[in-house]
Amino acid sequence: MHYEFLKRLEGYVPEHVRPVTRAPEKIAPVELKAAIDDANLTEMWDMILTLDYSVSDPTDLSPEKRDEFLNVMSLLLKAFDR
Amino acid sequence: MLTRPDTHFSELGIQAIEKGLADPAVSAFYDSIMSTDAVQIQQCLKPFLPHLSLCSDKMPGNAPPPIFYVGKESGQRHLFGEDWASPATPACGLRTPDPDLEKASAEGYRKALEGTPYYGYAHTKIQVNGELYEVAFERLIVAVRPSLQSDLRFCAYLGVIQDLQRTS
Numbered sequence: 001m002h003y004e005f006l007k008r009l010e011g012y013v014p015e016h017v018r019p020v021t022r023a024p025e026k027i028a029p030v031e032l033k034a035a036i037d038d039a040n041l042t043e044m045w046d047m048i049l050t051l052d053y054s055v056s057d058p059t060d061l062s063p064e065k066r067d068e069f070l071n072v073m074s075l076l077l078k079a080f081d082r
Numbered sequence: 083m084l085t086r087p088d089t090h091f092s093e094l095g096i097q098a099i100e101k102g103l104a105d106p107a108v109s110a111f112y113d114s115i116m117s118t119d120a121v122q123i124q125q126c127l128k129p130f131l132p133h134l135s136l137c138s139d140k141m142p143g144n145a146p147p148p149i150f151y152v153g154k155e156s157g158q159r160h161l162f163g164e165d166w167a168s169p170a171t172p173a174c175g176l177r178t179p180d181p182d183l184e185k186a187s188a189e190g191y192r193k194a195l196e197g198t199p200y201y202g203y204a205h206t207k208i209q210v211n212g213e214l215y216e217v218a219f220e221r222l223i224v225a226v227r228p229s230l231q232s233d234l235r236f237c238a239y240l241g242v243i244q245d246l247q248r249t250s
Contacts, residue, residue: 026171043228044236048151051128071172072151078175079138079148 029058029070035077044076089206091186093193096201099222104201105242107133108222112199115238120230127226127238132156138175139195139225139235146184146191147237148175157219157241162210180208187221194223194237207249214250219243 027035036045049055049069058066098104099112111130118126127134135158136151152159152167159167162179169176178184183206190200200223208215221241228234 040233043232043234047124047228051124051131052151068168071168071170074172075148075150075169075176076138078172079150080140081175 026070027074029066032070032073032077036073039077039080041076041080045073048072048076089182089186089204091189091202091204091206093190093200093202094220096199099201104222105220105244107242108201108220108240111240112201112222112224115199115224115226120227123226124228130238130240133240135239135241137191137237137239139237141188141191141195144188144192146177146188147195148177150176152176157243158239160243161208161215161217161246179210182206183208190221190223191237194225195235197225199224213248216245216247216249217243218245 033045036042046056049058053061053065053069055061058069061069094103096112099109102109104112111133114126114130115123132153132155134151134153135149135156137147137149140147149158156167158178166176166179178187186206187204190202194200201220203218203220205216205218208217219241221239223240224238225235226238228236
């Protein structure tokens with residue numbers, strides 16, 4: 001009886017939990033770099049990383065800066081999409 | 083009474099820069115990029131990067147090329163805001179949020195991609211986040227390669243806002 005009661009609660013969402021609206025999935029950094037290389041955009045990756053972020057590897061960036069750089073690279077990929 | 087059209091885009095030509103008629107920021111960028119050889123192009127871009135927007139060389143449907151980089155101090159970031167310039171999860175290529183502005187500005191990119199830097203003036207109404215503005219700006223668009231041997235080309239855009247008024 002107790003078990004049946006718990007089963008019925010499985011679909012219950014407490015009213016203080018706000019429904020989650022899912023943002024578009026972010027592509028993983030390794031997959032993004034592979035896509036950049038496949039699209040022959042490696043030079044642009046290196047150029048922006050070096051000139052604007054002054055590092056040669058995104059792992060040397062703070063998490064915020066790394067996210068920012070990877071977002072620019074996502075835009076780069078889309079801008080050159082053929 | 084004088085009247086003027088809502089949208090006015092005109093090419094002034096690089097001769098206007100050479101005669102010293104352009105904004106100093108435009109002149110400095112133009113002089114630097116024209117006096118740099120292809121080997122040094124990245125070092126030439128570096129000091130100007132915060133003021134530039136970068137876009138591809140693709141003009142699908144004759145629209146301006148999608149933007150991928152908006153400098154921290156650039157006119158486009160100032161005009162359209164942080165949320166537009168740095169989308170957290172970009173779902174598509176970045177374009178200016180005003181369709182009329184997009185259409186009117188395409189010619190400048192086309193000319194730059196044909197090989198000659200484009201320098202022009204624009205005065206237009208734009209809509210940003212539901213608000214209407216009148217903006218006047220000059221812009222220089224140059225097509226460059228990231229290195230001497232590169233197959234890639236991209237456009238570097240330097241826009242200087244001369245006047246910005248909210249009209250609604």
